[in-house]
Amino acid sequence: MPTGTGGEATAMKQLGANDPRSAGRHRLLAVIGQGAMGRVLLGRAPDGRLVAVKMVHRHLARSPEFRERFRMEVQASQRVTGAYTAAVMDADPDAPEPWLASTYVPGPSLREAVEQSGPLPLGGLRLLTAGLAAALLEIHRAGMIHRDLKPANVLLGAEGPRVIDFGIARALETRTQLTSTGSPIGSPAFMSPEQAGGDELTTASDVFSVGGMLVLAASGQNPFTGASAPQTLYNVVHARADTGAVPAALRTVVDACLAKNPAHRPTAEQLLGAVEAVSARAAWPSEVQRAIARDAAEAQRWDESDGQPSEPAGGRRWWVIAAAIVTVVGVVGAGVFALTHGRSAAPDPLAHRTLAISDDQLRTVDTCRLLGADVIGSLGQPAQPVLTNSSVCSAKVTLSGGRQPTMTVGVGVAAPDVVRTADSLADQPVLDTRAGNRACGRAVRAGAQSKVAIEFTVADADGDSCAPAMAGLKSALTRLVTNSPTASLSRQSVVRVDPCASVDSSVIGAAVGSGVSASAIDVHTCQWQGTGLGMKLQTTETARLDNNPKYQQVGIGGEIQLAPHQAARLVDADGTCSTYLMVQPTTGDRGETIAAIAHPVTPASSGKACGATESVIGSVLERLGYT
Template sequence: MKPLGRHDPRVAGRHRLVAVIGHGAMGRVLLGRAPDGRLVAVKMIHRHLAANPEFRARFRLEVQASQRVTGAYTAAVRDADPDAEEPWLASVFVPGPSLRAAIDQYGPMPLGGLRLLAAGLGSALVEIHRAGMIHRDLKPTNVLLAEDGPRVIDFGIARALEADLQLTSTGTLIGSPAFMSPEQASGHELGTASDVFSVGAMLVMAATGESPFLGASTPQTLYNVVHNSADTSQVPSALRQVVAACLEKNPAARPTPGQLIDAVAAMTARPGWPAAVRQQIERDRAAAENWIETDGEAPVRSSRRTAIGVAAAAVFAVLAAGTVAAFLVDRGGSPDTPDPLANRTLELTDEQMRRTDTCALLGNDVVGSLGQPVRPELADSSVCGTTFVEPGGRRTRMTVSVGTAVAGPPRTEQVAGRSVLDTTAGARSCGRAVAVRTEPTLGVDVKIAEADGDSCALATATLKAVVTRLLTNPPSVHPPKQSVVTLVPCDAVDQAVLAPYTGGARPTAVDVHTCTWTGSPFVITLHAAEGKRVESDRRYTVLEVNAGKLGDLPAARRIDADGTCATYYLVRPTIEDRGELIAVTAQPAAAGAADTACATTEAVLTGVEARRVNS
């Protein structure tokens, strides 16, 4: 938090405002006190967005919808003025960590905490569904752990995003993949049972510390949600049966919220949060009241961790009112908060780069203060891209790469102890990158394309935001055992297998997922990652590798004019048109080699699979 700025309002309706909690692409969040003395969090919408009649109309509808939800286990809306010059909405300030933060910091919950969580979530769903709403984005960061039970927040946002064409587009995936229902992940019509499935997934996470469906990438996660059964073996036995029922793929087979409440009511464990969570709630409450008592002066004794927890709780409570879009809270704006990049150097191993969730680096919590990403999509394990809408409405194409080759002239500025490289390629574009290793030079690259006007300022700001996340809380994938995503490509095949085709050439890393052997009679390239399947591409011929000895999954082949043969083997489908792929390319480097190029790719693929499955 920080004191109010010169242009910040001192009042919102009858609420006195004393501090800035944060700001983002949609607006800023202010801490205040209601006339009856209770603390409130006030969301102020940016004026340029309020000038859009459709945006304002949707905000008004969301305010009306959220005011219908008044149950004890949701954060109540206190007041709002969607017709003000700067529309605003005030909700009850809820001290306490999110479920995600509590599990990350204090570990899985004991049975008493799980009982309180399950009963509270069931009660919240009863109220939300009674109001004629479906939450559609239930996840651990949308559940606050208040003193007397959980508070479900942030309802209505998906509906607003779907309706606001300025901020999203047709086909946008609404929700959080790891906690979606199968019907939502498949794009089907939703009923109230969709929320019950999400509660089941959250209860597994709270009991074990891990999401039951989280995969190596968003497509893999969605595939898991639709097709794979959750492992509930580590859920306490008293809760296991009802949790498994919540996670039934068939919506009709899931319990109602009322049945969930009845099931946990029969448990003997005393409901209550762990002591560490209760202490965190008290610290958050005391810090917020200190801001009020000092009338906006920075609390003298509040710790940085406490201030961050309070800011998070207040912002989450505001989002509970159904605001128009998720937005990034800037917790680094206080003059007393050090720059997270100051005196730090970005260091990433190849393994860390292979496991980086690149699409998470395009999430609202990373780039939301710069604009609105529209459904980030994985192009390759190292590369994710999205249509990006800046606050003024300009649309661009934003791509983030981690672990790829970076090259370009250095600029004067530095990010996290690394010189910024200019990787711009082509008109209407700008690229900015930092290298984290040499031989080869690999790093983090941000590219802005399809931009009208200057795009380099956005590229630099995005690079700083991405590097900050990689330094402070790097997002990592959790691939299944023997996933090709984690293969070290230069070690993925026995050198004895390669020797007849490369003359014993030594491997050279191209990037964290690609290796090349430059020899004779062939130059062999191996790439192992998740990517788009190619068997339906007309440029490729579908075939069985090594007469089907690698299995019955599809393989495809392309032969270029110079005799180069590329064979792609689908190790595992993930979601939609994606899969984990091993691709081997044999480029002839000697006369007559083209005749055996394709046979060479099959021999190398067989060697890769033999080592992978036996590792």
């Protein structure tokens, strides 16, 4: 349940012994949560409407400066109206515990929705974009700049997104020592470049923040987050956000929102106009609709019990309440689920979803967990999965009758250019990637514009192998979009990095020639094809080669002024030099590996192939901070 004050989402709780029972004319019913500025309580207005009452902490209220700033911001916030802001209904900045009551909006915050359910489909992105643009129109018309637009301050309600905490975030500044000249104020990951630099702000600053939130909503990743707050601020000012996961229908306007120059960003009105061209029906995915229904039903329960704890499972009527709420949500969204006999029919998690999984997300997937019994158990009993590399994992699966086909899942693998089947999953056509009497494969691209895919193959099977391949793909894809298994990776993990962006351009230029463009093969592999030498780079977890007798053990690093690293090398008859550096062991006989393979195009280039691989590996190590 969003608190609106930066607190973590929790279920509502009974009021404590020290909690007030009223705020002005509002009857207080339950505790929603708390954050740095105060508590958020569920209340009932005199007209019966439910409100979210934000009570300021007493230690903050003792500051005359804070109280005055709070009073000014309450007055400003009350000027904001509109369907996409949580309207301020009442406030008392002079109370012993200053408070503000706004419309209660059941539903998760954008942050919670993405963390719990993954990226939004195109229909959800359209609804989010239109709602945020409309909210900015009202905020800016009131002569205000929000200055703290972030996923925790956007609630996904039944009728669309609601922006909260405008103005209040600024009142907090006096107690967080962020008001000194030149100090940035707000949430670093979603600041504008001018805000990060402490410059004077215009309404364009809020538009930049909206652009960052839309990237998060489309990809699941914060666009500028670094290892530290200073690194994040540096990224905001200097780095280009990766908008590859944003659907093509919205990518141009999102790129414009993220322009470093405020003058090049669209206005809120222009942003709203751009959304009208999107053809997808504006709707929250079913997971968000269910969260809205749960929150509304719980608030209704506390309201009807007048703040006394009651068991939601004590009768069928709470399911009836939830069912009615979901029906209302379905008017705005899609995927309304039926409730019968007090239980919900399980919806298809891929229904009404537009697939958009970013390369960064795919790189961190624990691929072998997609072959666990909890994912593909309906197909048979899987044996211990065997990792090929971070993208590919296989397992023998025992079927009824004792047959044991091999099932393989690929995550972020190169998207095949093959025949489409008549099936589709998450608005993506299903591709026929392998056919034969005893083998079949099915795949979908990770997004409409994605160059990589999720693939599931069944080999060594007797009888129909395409039906289990399709079933396996759907099971793996469902897990990816609902609760993606994330690998445990260190900050310096080579598996995390984008291989095409992990090598200094001067190093690549010296190896294969200047002006050669990078070409991604899959999420862990990149190649550069020069006229004299071709270079391929892989950053992945794979079987260790540093103890394989087929490979020569070599020390690299001398010429590139790095500490020597022990690597394994294989030189083919045609002069192709493959150098594998095991950066760190993981489990069993596996390790995180940087592999550079140089293929001479001309005989004259053979002599420089191995040196080029060392330079490329050294550049990756340097960027990862291993030097």
